[in-house]
Amino acid sequence: MIGMPFDVPVPRKVISTPPAVGCERWMLAVYAGLANKRLVEGLQARGVNAVGLSALDGGIARGPRKDTLRAIEDGKPKVLRGDYAGSIARIDTRLIDLLLDHGYLPVLTPPALSDAGEAINVDGDKLTLRLGLALRAHALVILSNTAGLLRDLNDPGSLVRQIDVSDPASVAAAMDAAGGRMKKKVQAGVDAVAAGIGRVIFADARVDQPVRRALAGEGTVVMASAPIGVEA
Amino acid sequence: MIGMPFDVPVPRKVISTPPAVGCERWMLAVYAGLANKRLVEGLQARGVNAVGLSALDGGIARGPRKDTLRAIEDGKPKVLRGDYAGSIARIDTRLIDLLLDHGYLPVLTPPALSDAGEAINVDGDKLTLRLGLALRAHALVILSNTAGLLRDLNDPGSLVRQIDVSDPASVAAAMDAAGGRMKKKVQAGVDAVAAGIGRVIFADARVDQPVRRALAGEGTVVMASAPIGVEA
Numbered sequence: 001m002i003g004m005p006f007d008v009p010v011p012r013k014v015i016s017t018p019p020a021v022g023c024e025r026w027m028l029a030v031y032a033g034l035a036n037k038r039l040v041e042g043l044q045a046r047g048v049n050a051v052g053l054s055a056l057d058g059g060i061a062r063g064p065r066k067d068t069l070r071a072i073e074d075g076k077p078k079v080l081r082g083d084y085a086g087s088i089a090r091i092d093t094r095l096i097d098l099l100l101d102h103g104y105l106p107v108l109t110p111p112a113l114s115d116a117g118e119a120i121n122v123d124g125d126k127l128t129l130r131l132g133l134a135l136r137a138h139a140l141v142i143l144s145n146t147a148g149l150l151r152d153l154n155d156p157g158s159l160v161r162q163i164d165v166s167d168p169a170s171v172a173a174a175m176d177a178a179g180g181r182m183k184k185k186v187q188a189g190v191d192a193v194a195a196g197i198g199r200v201i202f203a204d205a206r207v208d209q210p211v212r213r214a215l216a217g218e219g220t221v222v223m224a225s226a227p228i229g230v231e232a
Numbered sequence: 233m234i235g236m237p238f239d240v241p242v243p244r245k246v247i248s249t250p251p252a253v254g255c256e257r258w259m260l261a262v263y264a265g266l267a268n269k270r271l272v273e274g275l276q277a278r279g280v281n282a283v284g285l286s287a288l289d290g291g292i293a294r295g296p297r298k299d300t301l302r303a304i305e306d307g308k309p310k311v312l313r314g315d316y317a318g319s320i321a322r323i324d325t326r327l328i329d330l331l332l333d334h335g336y337l338p339v340l341t342p343p344a345l346s347d348a349g350e351a352i353n354v355d356g357d358k359l360t361l362r363l364g365l366a367l368r369a370h371a372l373v374i375l376s377n378t379a380g381l382l383r384d385l386n387d388p389g390s391l392v393r394q395i396d397v398s399d400p401a402s403v404a405a406a407m408d409a410a411g412g413r414m415k416k417k418v419q420a421g422v423d424a425v426a427a428g429i430g431r432v433i434f435a436d437a438r439v440d441q442p443v444r445r446a447l448a449g450e451g452t453v454v455m456a457s458a459p460i461g462v463e464a
Contacts, residue, residue: 026266033265034258037343037351040288045349051289051327056272058283058336095283098334104290104327111269117277119269 025084025111028121029054032109039107050105054112056119058095061112061127063088065120086120088112088127091134125185129192129200138198141214142185143205148220149186151177159220165193166226174220189222199223257316257343260353261286264341271339282337286344288351290327293344293359295320297352318352320344320359323366357417361424361432370430373446374417375437380452381418383409391452397425398458406452421454431455 036052043050055061065086099106110127111119125142132140151158160177163186164170171190178186189200203210203219213219268284275282287293297318331338342359343351357374364372383390392409395418396402403422410418421432435442435451445451 026270029269030262030266033269034262037261037265037286037288038258040286041345041349041351044288044291044345049290052286054269054272054284056269056276056284058281059276094334095336098330102326102330113273113276117273119273 025119025121029111029119032111032124036107036109043105043107048105049103050107051099052107052109053095054109054119055122055127056111056113059092059113060095060108061088061122061130062090062092062115063112063120063122065114065116065118084111084114084118084120086112086114086122088122088130089115091130093131093134096131096135125188129188129197132197133192133195136196139215140189140192140197140200141211142189142200142202143210143214144202145204145206146202147204147218148202149174149178149182153179161220163190163220163222164225165190165222166224166228186222193222193224194228257351257353261343261351264343264356268339268341275337275339280337281335282339283331284339284341285327286341286351287354287359288343288345291324291345292327292340293320293354293362294322294324294347295344295352295354297346297348297350316343316346316350316352318344318346318354320354320362321347323362325363325366328363328367357420361420361429364424364429365427368428371447372421372424372429372432373443374421374432374434375442375446376434377436377438378434379436379450380434381406381410381414385411393452395422395452395454397422397454397456398460418454425454425456426460 033052033054036054040050040052053060063086065084096106096108108127108131110122110124112122112127114120128140128142146153147156147159149160149163150156151160160174162170163174174186174190175183185202189202192200200222201214201219202222203214207213264286265284268286272282272284285292295318297316328338328340340359340363342354342356344354344359346352360372360374378385379388379391381392381395382388383392392406394402395406406418406422407415417434421434424432432454433446433449433451434454435446439445
């Protein structure tokens with residue numbers, strides 16, 4: 001399992017009328033699809049038989065569409081309808097299993113499928129984690145443009161090498177070190193290991209052989225040294 | 233097998249420098265991907281377990297990339313490099329067969345894969361025909377915004393109901409009736425039936441249940457009433 005970001009210019013979030021929101025929804029799918037097909041092209045060129053999918057395909061991820069969206073307009077809070085964001089309630093691994101069992105490498109991207117059968121945007125990291133859990137993945141590698149979790153973003157030497165989910169002090173220290181969006185990612189990684197994924201590794205996408213290096217222990221490794229729930 | 237057009241604004245062909253051509257190549261993939269995901273969404277909403285693919289995925293269609301592109305610039309013929317058009321040399325049906333055998337409905341779009349592993353744009357009708365042949369399809373339905381092959385584009389009553397590939401006079405009459413791009417489509421349909429597809433049906437995408445109607449004989453049906461190559 002590999003989560004990977006791309007240098008694709010994703011449009012900024014815009015609150016707008018329903019037709020334009022529909023357009024925005026599809027633009028996100030387009031960008032995601034573009035990144036997806038570029039990855040498939042790169043893998044095929046290297047002899048890896050990749051298959052690009054969205055979570056719509058084969059109903060891989062399903063969940064409710066958020067009915068309303070809260071926003072601030074002219075300084076006043078407003079509740080808007082018509083957004084196509086959603087959350088993941090169910091994962092169906094059958095298509096992924098079928099492809100893996102026959103030597104294909106699935107490359108997955110949002111959108112997912114709403115309960116009403118509409119395309120909904122879901123968070124890519126959450127999709128990766130939920131699928132990893134459903135597949136009982138041994139390891140989940142999340143690549144980005146940093147070396148992993150850094151205590152100081154400007155100091156590569158401040159890398160947190162390991163987060164031990166069975167040690168509350170280790171988890172607390174990691175959550176202290178993480179800022180902004182990284183806090184959410186670290187928490188998701190901790191939750192994933194607590195739920196049964198062997199290891200979650202936050203690693204650098206910008207180096208040669210990033211997956212091999214991450215699996216060899218480079219980056220920040222989230223693991224459990226003891227059964228979880230029993231304090232050391 | 234269904235070939236289907238979409239009301240997606242495909243950018244006009246532009247001859248430009250290599251970086252922009254690269255962008256154009258991907259824009260075509262984006263539009264194709266968008267149409268693809270919209271179809272998957274519509275099918276999933278109706279309870280059909282669709283899987284959207286490009287011909288890159290699983291190496292479904294491969295062939296040479298055209299090295300050069302001929303164009304007229306300032307009234308002079310020019311040969312340009314850097315385009316990502318290509319042609320189909322080989323079809324690999326294994327991924328499609330795997331999905332069909334497990335109850336999924338594949339929804340396929342260009343681009344295809346070049347011999348060097350790059351995404352190349354190929355003609356959607358040709359991709360459909362080549363895949364139909366490789367799958368030994370009983371029928372191939374090609375939907376568009378006309379009722380089929382019309383002798384007079386403004387007269388729906390001028391529909392050619394049948395083209396009998398085993399009767400040279402029937403084929404000649406159809407080729408006479410077809411103009412412009414339709415001539416190419418009719419020839420491709422005739423070639424497909426000659427090569428072994430049971431029936432090719434050109435039918436109307438704008439009606440209710442277009443596939444059911446086409447398979448029931450509405451539109452223009454290309455077939456063979458006798459073994460081909462033996463003149464009647």
